[in-house]
Amino acid sequence: MSAGIRKLVICGGGIESYTLAHRLKKHFSDSLSITLIESGNVSEPACVSVPPAAVNFFTSQGVSEDVLVGEAGGLYRTAVLLKSVNQGKDFYLPFSPPGFMLHARDFQHFYVWAHKKGLAHSYDEFSLSSMSAKRLKFLPASKDAGSLLSTLNHGYTLDVTRLKDYLRSKFQSMGGSIVDGEVSSVSLDADGCIACLDVHGIDDSSVVGDFYIDCSGEDNSNLSSALNASFLSERKSLPVDSIIRSVSSCSGSYRPFSSISLQGAGYIIEQSAQYKKQSDFVYNSGELSDEEAVNLFSEYMRTPPSDLKKLSGQSKRRNQFWVKNCIFMGASSGFLQDPFMGTYSLSQSSILRFISLFPSAKESAPLAEEYNRLTHLEYDCVVDFHSLLFRVFGLKSANARSDSFLGEAVSDRLKSRVDMFNHTGRVPFREGDPISQDLWVSTLLGSGLVPRAYDILVEGIEPKWIADQLKKMFQMIDGASAKMPYLKDYIAQGSAV
Amino acid sequence: MIMPWKRIVIAGGGTAGWMVAAALARVFGKSGYEITLVESPDIGPVGVGEATIPPLIAFNRMLGLNEQEFIRQTKATFKLGIEFVDWRSAGERYFHGFGGFGTAAQGVPFYHYWLKWKKENPNSDLSDFSVTASSARSQKFIHPDSRGAAAIANMRYAYHIDAGLYASYLKHFAIALGVKHVQDEILDVCLRPDNGFIEALQLKSSNALQGDFFVDCTGFKSLLLGKALGIPYTTWGEWLLCDSALAVASNHASEAISPYTTAIAHSAGWQWRIPLQHRLGNGLVYSSSHLDHDAAQTLLLSRIEGEPLSGMKNIRFTPGVRKKAWEKNCLAVGLSSGFVEPLESTSIHLIQSAISRLVQLFPDADTNEVLARQFNRDFSSDMEEVRDFIILHYCLTERVGDPFWERCRTMSLPDSLQEKLELFRCSGRLIYEQKNVFTDINWVSVLIGQGVLPASHSPLVDGIPLRNLQTFMEKTRSEIAAAVDTMPSHQSFLARL
Ligand SMILES: Cc1cc2nc3c(=O)[nH]c(=O)nc-3n(C[C@H](O)[C@H](O)[C@H](O)COP(=O)(O)OP(=O)(O)OC[C@H]3O[C@@H](n4cnc5c(N)ncnc54)[C@H](O)[C@@H]3O)c2cc1C
Numbered sequence: 006m007s008a009g010i011r012k013l014v015i016c017g018g019g020i021e022s023y024t025l026a027h028r029l030k031k032h033f034s035d036s037l038s039i040t041l042i043e044s045g046n047v048s049e050p051a052c053v054s055v056p057p058a059a060v061n062f063f064t065s066q067g068v069s070e071d072v073l074v075g076e077a078g079g080l081y082r083t084a085v086l087l088k089s090v091n092q093g094k095d096f097y098l099p100f101s102p103p104g105f106m107l108h109a110r111d112f113q114h115f116y117v118w119a120h121k122k123g124l125a126h127s128y129d130e131f132s133l134s135s136m137s138a139k140r141l142k143f144l145p146a147s148k149d150a151g152s153l154l155s156t157l158n159h160g161y162t163l164d165v166t167r168l169k170d171y172l173r174s175k176f177q178s179m180g181g182s183i184v185d186g187e188v189s190s191v192s193l194d195a196d197g198c199i200a201c202l203d204v205h206g207i208d209d210s211s212v213v214g215d216f217y218i219d220c221s222g223e224d225n226s227n228l229s230s231a232l233n234a235s236f237l238s239e240r241k242s243l244p245v246d247s248i249i250r251s252v253s254s255c256s257g258s259y260r261p262f263s264s265i266s267l268q269g270a271g272y273i274i275e276q277s278a279q280y281k282k283q284s285d286f287v288y289n290s291g292e293l294s295d296e297e298a299v300n301l302f303s304e305y306m307r308t309p310p311s312d313l314k315k316l317s318g319q320s321k322r323r324n325q326f327w328v329k330n331c332i333f334m335g336a337s338s339g340f341l342q343d344p345f346m347g348t349y350s351l352s353q354s355s356i357l358r359f360i361s362l363f364p365s366a367k368e369s370a371p372l373a374e375e376y377n378r379l380t381h382l383e384y385d386c387v388v389d390f391h392s393l394l395f396r397v398f399g400l401k402s403a404n405a406r407s408d409s410f411l412g413e414a415v416s417d418r419l420k421s422r423v424d425m426f427n428h429t430g431r432v433p434f435r436e437g438d439p440i441s442q443d444l445w446v447s448t449l450l451g452s453g454l455v456p457r458a459y460d461i462l463v464e465g466i467e468p469k470w471i472a473d474q475l476k477k478m479f480q481m482i483d484g485a486s487a488k489m490p491y492l493k494d495y496i497a498q499g500s501a502v
Numbered sequence: 503m504i505m506p507w508k509r510i511v512i513a514g515g516g517t518a519g520w521m522v523a524a525a526l527a528r529v530f531g532k533s534g535y536e537i538t539l540v541e542s543p544d545i546g547p548v549g550v551g552e553a554t555i556p557p558l559i560a561f562n563r564m565l566g567l568n569e570q571e572f573i574r575q576t577k578a579t580f581k582l583g584i585e586f587v588d589w590r591s592a593g594e595r596y597f598h599g600f601g602g603f604g605t606a607a608q609g610v611p612f613y614h615y616w617l618k619w620k621k622e623n624p625n626s627d628l629s630d631f632s633v634t635a636s637s638a639r640s641q642k643f644i645h646p647d648s649r650g651a652a653a654i655a656n657m658r659y660a661y662h663i664d665a666g667l668y669a670s671y672l673k674h675f676a677i678a679l680g681v682k683h684v685q686d687e688i689l690d691v692c693l694r695p696d697n698g699f700i701e702a703l704q705l706k707s708s709n710a711l712q713g714d715f716f717v718d719c720t721g722f723k724s725l726l727l728g729k730a731l732g733i734p735y736t737t738w739g740e741w742l743l744c745d746s747a748l749a750v751a752s753n754h755a756s757e758a759i760s761p762y763t764t765a766i767a768h769s770a771g772w773q774w775r776i777p778l779q780h781r782l783g784n785g786l787v788y789s790s791s792h793l794d795h796d797a798a799q800t801l802l803l804s805r806i807e808g809e810p811l812s813g814m815k816n817i818r819f820t821p822g823v824r825k826k827a828w829e830k831n832c833l834a835v836g837l838s839s840g841f842v843e844p845l846e847s848t849s850i851h852l853i854q855s856a857i858s859r860l861v862q863l864f865p866d867a868d869t870n871e872v873l874a875r876q877f878n879r880d881f882s883s884d885m886e887e888v889r890d891f892i893i894l895h896y897c898l899t900e901r902v903g904d905p906f907w908e909r910c911r912t913m914s915l916p917d918s919l920q921e922k923l924e925l926f927r928c929s930g931r932l933i934y935e936q937k938n939v940f941t942d943i944n945w946v947s948v949l950i951g952q953g954v955l956p957a958s959h960s961p962l963v964d965g966i967p968l969r970n971l972q973t974f975m976e977k978t979r980s981e982i983a984a985a986v987d988t989m990p991s992h993q994s995f996l997a998r999l
């Protein structure tokens with residue numbers, strides 16, 4: 006290493022820690038020594054779901070799909086099912102965009118045009134990934150650019166424990182070191198940077214590094230209190246704060262989607278990997294007592310309340326993610342009640358950002374500033390997107406009693422995006438947004454917000470021609486999804502090879 | 503029910519006016535829109551603006567123009583970038599090429615490898631690793647679509663065009679697609695008394711020209727947006743000192759036609775040299791408070807190659823931008839919306855991006871306000887991006903002695919640029935933003951070309967042993983050199999078209 010960071014210390018032994026540790030080892034091999042400190046208290050989730058960006062993330066880390074879906078027990082995911090969202094109908098929020106462009110114009114404009122003329126199909130029925138998800142079918146994208154199947158996209162639902170074990174053993178075999186114990190205190194140097202961490206374990210020790218990553222999970226850690234790092238609350242935009250969790254072993258058929266359904270003052274999110282199924286009831290404790298919540302959830306799940314676990318889940322993010330010579334990552338960087346993106350996916354992009362801004366001196370203020378700026382930009386977009394999803398479900402925060410579609414708790418950023426959608430049929434691009442335009446459009450159309458305008462070019466095209474094209478498109482997509490194999494068979498076949 | 507604004511009036515027939523007319527005619531096709539362009543037969547266009555940047559290729563493609571035909575009609579040559587002479591200090595030159603450097607390994611931009619390499623090889627020149635710069639230096643050109651060495655795929659190009667021929671080429675194109683051409687002078691702009699919208703243009707020798715939506719392409723006069731609607735102008739004179747230009751064409755003095763623009767600094771500004779097929783375009787850009795008109799004239803004449811072919815054109819301008827480009831039912835495109843300065847030839851590109859935004863955001867009475875807001879936001883951010891990039895060329899100078907350059911070297915910079923410079927100086931990293939005009943390659947070319955060597959590079963490249971780095975760099979350089987060897991000269995490539 007040229008100027009400085011030779012030794013990096015990671016506090017925490019959750020999925021985030023090992024994802025980061027393994028990634029850095031891949032990049033730096035022996036030129037960076039990495040020590041990871043883990044205490045035994047694990048309260049990690051069974052499953053996490055990640056969007057299509059994760060495919061590249063893992064490939065570039067050298068973790069193949071065979072590992073993710075084979076050894077580590079994950080499942081492919083091509084859509085998110087929003088249960089009874091628009092006039093009681095289910096909507097599959099797809100990972101591959103619906104329809105095709107016509108005359109170099111986006112499909113959505115033709116859809117809106119046709120919808121106003123009484124088209125019966127819903128928007129997701131034009132997406133190959135929604136249609137296949139609905140049928141429990143799956144294929145990865147075809148490499149043949151001319152094929153309809155080349156438009157497919159997928160993410161995963163991952164089995165946290167299995168994936169973590171895999172990354173942990175890789176990390177160790179690459180020469181990474183692991184210290185068992187709990188960080189009990191933090192010493193700072195004269196500049197206010199972390200000088201070392203005292204670890205309380207079988208043998209008490211002190212771990213010294215040039216740079217530190219705090220991956221110690223949700224609770225305020227010793228590192229954050231030593232550095233005076235605080236949180237900003239996101240409660241206003243994401244008005245839920247409590248979670249009840251149920252984990253069971255997987256039975257029945259595999260589902261290539263996760264699902265969200267509205268229940269009382271909250272929602273239930275269900276995700277399953279190959280061997281485990283996790284259901285979380287996420288709700289607003291201001292509107293629902295814990296007891297009511299447990300009863301509601303156990304009734305829905307048909308499980309005895311004793312098998313349920315209560316967690317807290319206040320939405321918040323760090324004021325600053327990178328402070329002095331320390332970065333807060335994973336659940337310790339904040340936690341958003343974001344059923345779509347997930348904190349783990351946000352951390353994947355933080356990991357990439359950290360690598361591209363990797364410092365060469367202990368403290369590098371302009372890099373930290375840039376890292377914080379970019380991370381906030383991304384959080385802004387994710388908060389907006391979920392705040393929209395919440396409105397879609399009709400969840401409003403207690404102090405936002407408004408009849409308008411969006412309500413008062415929504416940011417100006419989101420208001421102007423929805424406004425633009427309504428006036429143009431397009432969602433304007435925002436810097437740092439990890440959520441694609443297609444997903445924004447799908448979410449808005451799926452929730453029943455049909456814009457008043459669409460691309461004027463559509464008006465100049467022969468109506469019958471458009472109608473024929475849409476009909477053909479639907480038939481093609483319907484036919485192709487019907488021919489795809491069941492996810493279950495696809496997996497069975499894969500592991501046989 | 504949408505009531506579209508179907509009568510579009512374009513005021514002005516310079517490059518901006520005809521680009522707008524051609525594009526709208528192409529997009530609206532036969533959908534019942536009525537496009538009229540009015541230009542004064544007596545007031546000529548500004549008559550400069552002959553160098554372009556690569557996105558123009560996409561604009562021409564959108565119109566459906568054939569490249570060979572376009573090159574023949576506009577007497578165009580290819581432009582691989584700009585050679586900067588005497589900017590850092592007298593005798594120093596560097597090349598800002600459009601294409602990228604080397605190859606990105608491990609996702610780390612190539613220049614980081616070069617920065618590390620440079621420490622061991624102080625004489626190494628970054629442009630040796632750019633296929634665009636290397637071919638320019640050898641006066642060679644090949645189309646990136648051609649089959650051949652892999653390095654060729656990294657070629658990026660734009661054109662030098664005869665501005666008058668380009669406008670008349672587009673004029674024929676637009677008229678053939680149904681644009682109505684009125685040759686008359688605008689005497690007055692009539693506003694509706696109730697809401698201040700533009701109702702009609704009062705013409706000198708015919709009736710008032712009514713319209714629903716007006717595009718102001720009247721050049722520096724800004725008759726509609728500036729004069730009639732009173733949108734104020736923000737000047738950027740504190741950072742951009744040049745406010746005058748002289749332009750004169752001359753014949754080629756030598757055989758070779760360079761595939762690039764040359765920008766040569768002088769004591770109070772800079773000089774351009776733009777090679778076309780049939781002539782050279784020359785111009786002197788200067789600060790009138792540092793150089794008087796007669797001295798400027800003498801200076802330009804003493805520095806051009808070949809014989810002057812015309813009288814000298816004399817242009818005054820104020821660097822800056824209108825507070826808004828879109829107000830009520832009027833959008834200004836081209837010089838009427840603002841002008842930064844000719845360096846880096848961005849003005850035609852800004853016309854083009856205004857057009858593509860207008861096509862996406864085409865308004866009607868109800869949507870106008872929301873769309874205008876979005877447009878104006880994007881417009882301002884583009885203009886500021888261009889402003890910062892151009893200031894960069896001036897503020898990084900090391901020239902001493904001339905009052906003009908002394909001021910450039912010591913002036914305080916816009917915050918956005920200051921932050922960018924700080925981050926690059928300390929870490930070699932660039933602030934990440936969604937840029938519409940310039941990419942990291944452009945910034946790095948100019949920063950390094952002007953002698954800013956950052957204190958450190960990305961630590962990721964330190965993972966490579968020096969010996970491997972040596973092999974990698976030498977291989978890259980020799981692949982590029984070999985690819986350039988196989989290319990034809992720019993002239994013979996042009997001759998073959
Ligand atoms: C309802 C719900 C649904 C979710 N769904 C998704 C989803 O679909 N997709 C997604 O991406 N994310 C999802 N998440 C978020 C995801 O679960 C978390 O982002 C992730 O599990 C956090 O991992 P972590 O490694 O940061 O923290 P943890 O898993 O909490 O790990 C922290 C580790 O640090 C150790 N530690 C703590 N303190 C110390 C100390 N002082 N010294 C040493 N070690 C210490 C602990 O022992 C533990 O090993 C969801 C979360 C919830 C609540």
Ligand SMILES: Cc1cc2nc3c(=O)[nH]c(=O)nc-3n(C[C@H](O)[C@H](O)[C@H](O)COP(=O)(O)OP(=O)(O)OC[C@H]3O[C@@H](n4cnc5c(N)ncnc54)[C@H](O)[C@@H]3O)c2cc1C
Nearest residue numbers: 514515516517518542547548551688721747836837849850
């Ligand atoms: C010194 C200099 C160098 C430049 N170099 C470059 C370059 O290298 N690359 C680049 O991209 N750009 C360059 N530009 C900018 C470029 O020249 C302009 O962006 C481009 O020519 C567009 O001009 P325009 O159409 O907006 O205005 P103009 O060319 O000024 O056209 C104005 C039109 O309005 C009409 N008009 C005016 N008043 C009336 C009236 N009362 N009634 C009717 N019609 C009227 C005129 O007849 C004319 O047709 C340069 C500019 C300058 C000043």
